[in-house]
Amino acid sequence: MATTPGTHLSDLEIAARTVLKPIAEIAASAGIPEDALEPYGRYKAKVDPALLSAKNTKRGRVVLVSGMSPTPAGEGKTTMVVGLADALAASGTKTMIALREPSVGPSFGMKGGATGGGQSQVLPMDDINLHFTGDFHAITSANNLLMAMVDNHLHHGNKLGIDPRRITFKRVMDMNDRSLRTVVIGLGGPTDGVPRETGFEITAASEVMAVFCLATDLADLRKRLGKMTIGYSYTKEPVTVDDLGAAGALTLLLKGAIKPNLVQSIAGTPAFIHGGPFANIAHGCNSAIATNTARSLADVVVTEAGFGADLGAEKFMDIKARFADCAPNAVVITTTIRALKMHGGVSLEDLGEENLEAVRVGLPNLARHVEIIKKFGIPPVIGINQFTLDTANELKIVTDWAAENGIECATADVWGQGGAGAGELATAVLRALDSPTNFTHLYDLEQSIEEKLLSLVRDVYGGEGVDYSPKALRMLEQIHSNGWDHLPVCVAKTQYSFSDDPQSLGAPTGFRLQIRELIPKTGAGFIVAITGVLTTMPGLPQVPAALRMDVDQAGKAVGLS
Incomplete structure (x- = not known):
């Protein structure tokens, strides 16, 4: 080479x-043996882990x-x-x-x-x-198939009693597009679905992506997809993908x-x-x-x-x-x-x-x-x-x-x-x-969500405490009542600072983390805590990198870096 x-x-x-x-x-x-390799052209391929030697017990x-x-x-x-x-x-x-x-x-x-x-x-x-x-396309399609099935269920009688105001899943696309953060769907008339407010996230923020990346094999993938909570019923009970009967179709889209x-x-x-x-x-x-x-x-x-x-x-x-x-x-x-x-x-x-x-x-x-x-x-x-x-x-x-x-x-x-x-x-x-380590997790799963978040703020971010919005406090009650306290927490915050203020550089102390929203990701197996003004659908900057991208006369990429 x-x-x-x-x-x-x-x-x-x-x-x-x-x-x-x-x-x-x-x-x-x-x-990697030849029969486990699925080429995508000359220089990339998929590998089927199931076809690797079962005798290989190496753990690098x-x-x-x-x-x-x-x-x-x-x-x-x-x-x-x-x-x-x-x-x-x-x-x-x-x-x-x-x-x-x-x-x-x-x-x-x-x-x-x-x-x-x-x-x-x-x-x-x-x-x-x-x-x-095409992995991102498959994940996008699986997520959006799920949402199409949710809205179709509402349109055809809503047997599960899903409250359209409490659907927590959104459609996704693999593009920065701030205009799609909040949208209203189903406005065409009786044949065009049930009107409701919803929005889009970027594909990387989808719970389907998180499940895809945490699954240990195809069976675990299907199990996790089925456990995803898509929203809540009129009686405030969680509704899952398995309740809707959609896990098999989602797995089919993701099997490759x-x-x-x-x-x-x-x-x-x-x-x-x-x-x-x-x-x-x-x-x-x-x-x-x-x-x-x-x-x-x-x-x-x-x-x-x-x-x-x-x-x-x-x-x-x-x-x-x-x-x-x-x-x-x-x-x-x-x-x-x-x-x-x-x-x-x-x-x-x-x-x-x-x-x-x-x-x-x-x-x-x-x-x-x-x-x-x-x-x-x-x-x-x-x-x-x-x-x-x-x-x-x-x-x-x-x-x-x-x-x-x-x-x-x-x-x-x-x-x-x-x-x-x-x-x-x-x-x-x-x-x-070659040196000894003593790996340990930061918190125990038996701790409450509040204790886990406080541990992260004090022991990792260097802050003083946590403040919850009224919406987050209501969701905490739901987390407790549904027995989701045992899940780890996944804090969504700015990458530029230890705090939730992107302008606070260096090593700030004494701040309080502002939790705006808590979203249970029951298939992925964690609770997302959204802080500050963070959004799950980014926007393009004033001068996007796309403006310098093109192809030359031979069809080769120009402007990627």
């Missing part, structure tokens, strides 16, 4: 110049890559995952990557793409960033999508890309099936959880690891000098100038993420994602601080050099994998 190096090239140009191996070769290198160790609170400067967590995995593979460790699928909405909105960058990418990047193998997607990094490291819930409005991890399938094939699986340790990593530990038995053996916290300076008060436009004091002022944000990971019984490794304009003095402040506090820390040039730039980090991670 070869690529033309050169930091002046864009991510898309680097990807386009890479000579990929046929996916059958990648599968063979991972130990998990390296979770998290990060500090993200900034508009970008931290490059996915880039770090790929570069680190390539470095581990180059060291002789049998390694696989496990990542989420990008959502089309953010790709055309602010993000521009989500397959890593520079020499640390998973490919083919344009396919992965767009329709890929549930198989993990196999691709490769620029360096040829096998990678599963599967599932894509956001970490600020869902649990933010790739599918449990992909992670555990990778563990059955590799000695080390490098995966990630969205945004910072307060969001994706916490949910990986307290939600995904509970259901999928995939607790991490090591955790890397990705940081950048640029992000530290932004948390230290520097504007985006001035990040290219050396500012040692701003780096020091930004360190408390990184320090709190370190402490969060330690609370789960895992000493983290700090990975500094190096940018071209970082100075030696700025980098030294971080490495000296880490040394003084007994924290493993390594600088990695994964964008410019790929795995070759992450050798020091890979060595630190291997040491961490």
Whole structure:
């Protein structure tokens, strides 16, 4: 495999110049037999876990890559995952990557793409960033079939007595479209359904997506889909998908999508890309099936959880690891000098100038993420994602601080050099994998929802307490009466701050988390707590990334990054 190096090239140009191996070769290198491989063209395929050897009892160790609170400067967590995995593979460790699928909405909105960058990418990047193998379409279709069946049930007599005002499920689409957050349907007349107020969410926020990513096999998928609560009856009793009789049809739509997607990094490291819930409005991890399938094939699986340790990593530990038995053996916290300076008060436009004091002022944000990971019984490794304009003095402040506090820390040039730039980090991670850990969850499931949320606010976010809106308090009563207290909590909040105020950077204290709404996701198996002004249907920015995207005369993508 070869690529033309050169930091002046864009991510898309680097990807386009890479000579990929046929996916059958990648599968063979991972130990995947031919009959388990379902090719989607030459460079991507689905893998059927049921056709892997039943004698393979390997349980590879998990390296979770998290990060500090993200900034508009970008931290490059996915880039770090790929570069680190390539470095581990180059060291002789049998390694696989496990990542989420990008959502089309953010790709055309602010993000521009989500397959890593520079020499640390998973490919083919344009396919992965767009329709890929159709998993998001299948999830969207399953969700919307369910809603069509709900409204059809209302139209044909409503035998279950569903209260149209208390339907909690919404339709979804994989696009940022704020105009669809609140809509009224069924306005055409008696033949056009029952009028009611509803709305759309982005596909990544759907409970179907969460179920898809937490299911351990096809049978578990069907069971979880059936347990989803779609709303409440006139007598305020929960109504489930099983009550409606729709679980089988939803499973049928998802039976192919549930198989993990196999691709490769620029360096040829096998990678599963599967599932894509956001970490600020869902649990933010790739599918449990992909992670555990990778563990059955590799000695080390490098995966990630969205945004910072307060969001994706916490949910990986307290939600995904509970259901999928995939607790991490090591955790890397990705940081950048640029992000530290932004948390230290520097504007985006001035990040290219050396500012040692701003780096020091930004360190408390990184320090709190370190402490969060330690609370789960895992000493983290700090990975500094190096940018071209970082100075030696700025980098030294971080490495000296880490040394003084007994924290493993390594600088990695994964964008410019790929795995070759992450050798020091890979060595630190291997040491961490061989070190003892004492993994524990942050809270016990027997605790009440109020106790779990208070624990998160005080022990993870650094806040003082929790305030509930009247609507959230009413939902708490319903949670108690339905016996849902035993479920973990999934806080939906801004990724930019430990608080629910996106402008409160650094390491704020003394704040109270504002819980606006509580939504039981009984199929996924958690309670979503929506905070502040967060929405489950994002909007496009003033200048969307879509404006720079096109195809050239050969039909190749232009403008993806």
